[in-house]
Amino acid sequence: MSKVVYKLMENELMRLLFSGVTDLTYIYDMDGNILFVNKVFEKFTGHRPEEFYGRPFAALFDEENLKKAKDAFAETLKGKSPEYKLSFQNTRILCEYRNFPIKDQSGNLVGVMGIARDVTARGREEEQLKALNESLEKRVIEHTSRLVELNKELMRETNERERLEKELKHGMEKQKQSML
Known part of the structure; x- marks a missing residue:
């Protein structure tokens, strides 16, 4: 079987395997070129x-996010599985990403596989929770200050x-003594 046919079969198998996954798989x-995405x-x-396909992942990110993506890619090429957050350009x-090194049968690193989950809603909720927490902390400080003043x-x-x-007691004792 030719390499081209094998590659087509391999890509079709990947599509079938990852078609039901709701997270992005890549x-x-x-060299950081995209071989597969679902x-x-x-x-x-x-x-x-x-x-x-065949293009570098770098084209997907703005400058700030690209640095994070490249750093994570470099860590993965060192055999690590970094986790990081970033947004696609535009x-x-x-x-939320997680990269995994791909090794061949001999244990040689041959690529990077990863998964990305949309955490946009969670990020908004975390921001709202942070704002609420800050508001509560401010109110606690205000109420504590008010309680301190009331206590004084x-x-x-x-x-x-x-x-x-x-x-009054002293005055009553004096009056009592003067009556005696």
Whole structure:
């Protein structure tokens, strides 16, 4: 069987295997060229998968996100499985990525496989939760400050009452002695 036919069969098998996966799955060669992406790629990037086969993944990211993607790719080429978050260029979709090194039967690194999950909604929820937490912290500080002031006022009133009670008691003792 020719390499071309084998490669076509391999890609068809990959499509079948990953067609039901709701997360983006991808495979890059050692140079960062896209060998395979599932259909979720189109949802995340706005591009058909076929448009990017054989092209570097770098074209998918803006400058800031590209640096993170390249750093993670380099870590994967060292045999690690980094996790990271970034967005594709021209989309507002935030993805959580995880890369895995692909090794051949001899244990030699031959590429990178990965998965990306859309965490955009979770990111918004985390931001809302953070804002709510900051608001609550501010309210706790305000209420604590108010309670401290109220406590000081109560202490002043208590001290004043104790002073008045002592004066009253002292005045009553004086009056009692003068009556004797």
